[in-house]
Every structure is written in structure tokens, then in C-alpha cells.
Amino acid sequence: MNVLKCNGERLWQSLMDMAKVGATDKGGNCRLALSEEDRAGRELFIGWCREAGMSITFDAIGNLFARLPGLNDQLPPVVMGSHLDTQPKGGRFDGIYGVLCGLEVVRSLADAGVRNERPIEIAVWTNEEGARFTPAMFGSAVFTGSLALDTALNACDSEGVSVRQALESIGHGGDAPFQRPFDAYFEAHIEQGPILEDNGLPVGVVTGGQAICWLDVQVQGQSAHAGTTPMALRKDALFGVAEMAGQLEALVAQFTPQGLVTIGQVNIAKSSRNTIAGSVTFTVDLRHHQDEQIDLMERQVHERFQQVADARGLALSIERHWLSPATPFDGDCVEAVRRAVHALDYSHQDIVSGAGHDAILLARHCPTTMVFIPCMGGLSHNEAEAIDPQDARKGCNVLLNAVTERTQR
């Protein structure tokens, strides 16, 4: 294999130039989906793509495709991409890194005089973040057919502006067809977690996305006066919830290290300092790489919580709010990334994506995988989000070689 190298300084410069669009005081970015700042960021990117000999199309939900023709231009394209929108106080790399790595791959191929057999495209998916409009990732969801176009177009932000209106006002709608064939989709992204950094590795070979199960739990006891009710006569829902939380920790220890459990929200109804909690609701977030394991975790949550509730005379209700099955990435694509990493002789590890990404949706449409690089402290969705320029370069080199191999097939 002929190992190609990108221009790390150019990549970094592009990242820094893009970070000037919608820059925040604290060194982050605010480019909410389909806002004026998002338009400006997209236009900057479009200019760079045109300079690189690419043509631009949009689809009806505002997904942006920059296309470099292939020698055999009738073949389905090899697509790279991610998103340029950010959280209100977002970082400079979440999403942006994947888009600008795509551009750097195209530029590097030109530098090396390598002509691509298949067309290459860079996709900028609309509203990955879900910060201004919900649901998140609706650009790739509409493209891949898992969300109706009208549903997305009718979504409104907190000021009542619809996606349809916002899209018209930035002028980035078009008629590129949804669900057209892709040969493969590769998304480079910051890990948004601490694993690679903790292990001192510059690159993660992403083998898939984990299963996610969200539960809504309600525990009903008896609200009463904190000063007049003997302990033995109480049905304190809060102490019941605390024991359930302990059971959840005990449970996850049996699923180490792939199982994850989080209680992100707890609400005591009509809470007051001197009132025994009568009704408590809380959320449970379960994650695992394997569907059968997350099913098992969910069943054990039911069993363990019910035991706690029964022993305390509490009423329990557990509702599944959402279940997203595990998403194994395409074996050929993962192997292409692995070959690139080996050819470049980078230390690395396999990793499963813990966060949602456009690639998780694309994986149901075409052969898909991702490349991760570390981010400092695992910090993301934060203005302080930071990456090492050397890691940025290495991740892009992996993408460059994997995509080049794929496009020459």
C-alpha cells in the first residue's frame, strides 16, 4: 500500500479559520443550525470546495454535498462528512473536524496527483446537534429515510421559526435526491469521551455504535411531615430511589466495562425541605455494545427495582422511553480503516461510539464507519473543547488512506 500523508498545518489552519465564524468569547463556537452563522460557515466551506474543483448541491432539508468527479463518475460516490452546526456554547471541533478532514483529503489527493476512480463527496448534514431544532440529526435522518421531510421542515425553534423558514432565509435548500446510493460513508470525529486520551492513543478504529435504552421510572410512596412521622411508618420514595441507584451501580459492575448506567435527572414532586418525598421520578440511561446485553440489563433493572419497591411498600412504574439498537459498522470499511492505521504505523485501539452521530443513521443506508481522535479530558459540547493538532493530522491521514483505498476499488 502506498501511504499518503495530508498537510496537517493546512488542516489546522482550516479548522482555525472556520472557528472564526460564530466565535464565542470563551474560545468556542456558536453556529446554530440554519442560522446566519451556520450559513456563513457553510459558505466559507463551499468556497474552499470550489477552489478544490468540487461542485455543490443541496437537498430539500439543506444537506450540503460537495462533489469531486471520479474517473468513473457513474459509480456511487465514496462519501466523507459530518456537520458544521454547533451547540449554543459549542466547541471548534465537534463535527467540523470531520467535514474539514474531508476537504483536506480532497486537497491531499490533488497534491499527490492521485486521481480517484469513484467520485468523492463531502456531506455537511443539517442540524446534527439538535440545539436549535429537534430532533437532532434530522438532516441525515431525512436523507436516509428514517424521518419524513415534512416533519423536519415543520419543526420550530424556541422563537417559532420553522426549519422551512430558516432554510429559505439562508438559501441552502435544493433538489438533490434523498437515499441515492453511496459506495461508503466515512466520518472522522473527536471521541467526545476520555478513552483514547486515557490510553494515550491518537486514533480509534470505530467498530460501531452502542445500544441505548432510556427508561422513565416513577416511584410512589407517601408524602408526609418530616417531623411527625416515625421512620417505621414512612414510605419515603427518595430513600427507595437511592437504594435503586445503588442497585444500578451493582448491576453495571456485572457488565464491565461495556455496560454504562447513568441517572441524569431526578425530580421529587412538590419537594420541600421538611416533607417526606411522596413521589419521585428519575431517568435511567443504559448503554451496551450488544443488543442482547442491553436487553439483559433492562430486565435486571426491572427485577432489582421491583425488589426494592416491594421491600419498602412503594409503587413502581418503569417505562421504556427509547431504545436504539446497537449499530455494527461495515466490516469492509472498518478493515479499510484498520489497514490505513497499520500502514501509517499509528498506535490505536478499537472503540465503540458512545454518542449519536450522523454515521449511525448512514450505517442503515450504506457501508459505514468512523475514525476517532482524542479530545482533551473527553470534553465536548463545551467552549473549552480542545484537540492536539498532531492527533488531528493523524486522524486525517487515516481517513485519507482508507478513503483512497475505497475509491480505487
Add this chain to the structure above:
Amino acid sequence: MNVLKCNGERLWQSLMDMAKVGATDKGGNCRLALSEEDRAGRELFIGWCREAGMSITFDAIGNLFARLPGLNDQLPPVVMGSHLDTQPKGGRFDGIYGVLCGLEVVRSLADAGVRNERPIEIAVWTNEEGARFTPAMFGSAVFTGSLALDTALNACDSEGVSVRQALESIGHGGDAPFQRPFDAYFEAHIEQGPILEDNGLPVGVVTGGQAICWLDVQVQGQSAHAGTTPMALRKDALFGVAEMAGQLEALVAQFTPQGLVTIGQVNIAKSSRNTIAGSVTFTVDLRHHQDEQIDLMERQVHERFQQVADARGLALSIERHWLSPATPFDGDCVEAVRRAVHALDYSHQDIVSGAGHDAILLARHCPTTMVFIPCMGGLSHNEAEAIDPQDARKGCNVLLNAVTERTQR
């Protein structure tokens, strides 16, 4: 001892007549302190008192005193009382029972032709509930000198109306002196807890008020993504709080049955379903009959919580929000109640008041005690608050005989 009996039907009728003032749809009462409804309730009571040969005075915070002259009218009065104000969705008995028992005692003495040596007064303390104005119990607090008059007068409700304005508008201010000598103070009250009902007893001999310690706890971990952060790298503040709650339950088991612990409020900063809790605050309510025991409980909370925090790499801060020492009631008054209970041959038990009452403040001013009767399910501060008319009668008989003995001393 010559055992006197009240007129239980007349007492019940007074309670039901008072309950028509500010009645709510669901059978409760809304007579917020110093509101038009509170005025109407007070005026109804004043009319009954005048019919019973009593004179009316007010002090500058609106406390109302109905006075029956004594044969030796220069002696300090024996005072009964409680409050007529209610929670926004309060019950028909909390406070009202103590005031109307006072009236029934005066009426019963007249029926029996018993003349009182000492003057007898019935006090209606202003704003016991603290629902419209804070702090609660400011009428008795100002009378007994533990709160400055101006502080109470300047307190405002949620619509910006001051106590001074509200008091002027209902015309119940006066110049009766604060801190004038009382021979004794007796307050009959519903238990507002389940102990008497649980033990099947109509009367509780109240020996004092328990100590209360309120703590504000903050636990600081590290907020992070629920999907990308391995369990081993987490500093999940919520799981730490859950373990602390478990420690609190283990702790209180060592202080059975007098110790009480409650976590009434829990707040996860910037909580979201898929974010690990970085910072959690919660309240702890500790109660015990004895000051030295509540001190010990508080010290053990510090020790146990710190151990949990240290083991989990969490930062911990515990601040004492409030400490109210235990209030032993006057031995002579308690014995007078006990003699009355024995003379009447009522089954009963000693009990410590778990809730705050005007009597807790009066106990620092004069010999004081309380008489409790059961309330159904321990329910109070609720429109469904209910008592058995036979218990109401029995409690009033106890008050009648204890006060009569005291007034003839």
C-alpha cells in the same frame, strides 16, 4: 378532683361553622394570614367570645386575645390558644381546633357554674402557617420577643403587600403589650402525624418539642457524556448522593425510634437525561428529642458523607442551615394534663411534638404544654385533613380540666 365535661356537639358545630369561612371545593379551608377570609374567621370567633362574656384586645402584630375576667383579675392569666389562619389548601382543624377548644372551655365553665380565680384568655396568634408571609409563627415570635416587630411588619407576600398594610386593611392591630406575664399557656392541637392513630389512642400528653437540624449538602463530581465515559473514569455525583442517602438510613437506625431523617429536596445542576451528574445539592432534615443526640447525628452525617465522598473522589460541602434546640415543656403543666387524662380515664401516651407550634415559642416565655388528638392518616396541611368528633371532645375535656385546675391555683 371534680371532673368537668365539655359539650362535644357544640364544639363540633363551632368547628363546622368556622370551616364555612374560606371553604374550598374539596372540603378544606383557605384563610391565609391577614386576608379577608382570615378577618372573617376572626370576626366570627370574636362574636362568639363576646357572647361568652369575653373582652377583645389586639397587639401590634395582630395577635388577638379574648379575655374572661378572673375573680382575682390582677393575677397573670391562664392562656389557651393556637391560630385560625390556614395553608392555601389547608384543613379545617390545624390551629382552629386549639382556638375553638379554648372557647368551648370558657363556655363549659359557664355551663358548670365554675368561676375562675385567675383570668382566662384565648390567644389567636397571627400567621402561624407562614404560607402568605414568612417566617411562620411570627405572631407568637414577636409577642415572646424572639422576632423584632418591624421585621414582621415589613415582610411582604408574593404580591408585594406588606404585613403592615394587610394588618391595617383588616383592622386587627392594637396596643396590647408584648411579653406580658402569662401564668401558663396550653395549646390543644391535632397531632399532624400518625402515631396516636397508629396506637389507637385519643389523646397525647405532649412533653416537648424535638430538636431540628437542617443541613445543606453539595456534592461535586464531574459532569460528562453518559455514552462516552467509561464507568471507571466517572465522578458521578448522583451515585455518590445515593450512597449518602443509604448511609443516612443506616445512621438513623442507630437512633430508633426518636431520631428522624429526611431528604426533602434534591437538585442536579444542569441535569439532562444523558449527562452524568456533575453537581448535586440536597437537603437533610434531622430530628431528635434530645439536643445531645441531634449533635451526635449531625457529627455522624459529616463522618459518613465524607467517607463516601473520599472513596468516590467527590468534593463535599455540608452547611448547617438551621438548628432549633429541643424544647422541654413545663413539668407542672404536663402533670396537670396528665392528671386530667387520668381523671377522665382516657387511654393516652406521652408524645413529643414533631411540628413547629406557637407553643414551642411560648415555652420560652411561660410554663407551657400541649394536648394532642389524632388526625386521620396523620394527614395535615391538606384539604382532606380529618378528625374523629369523639377525639375532638376528649381532647377538649383534657384541656378543660387541666386549665380549670391551673386557673384555681
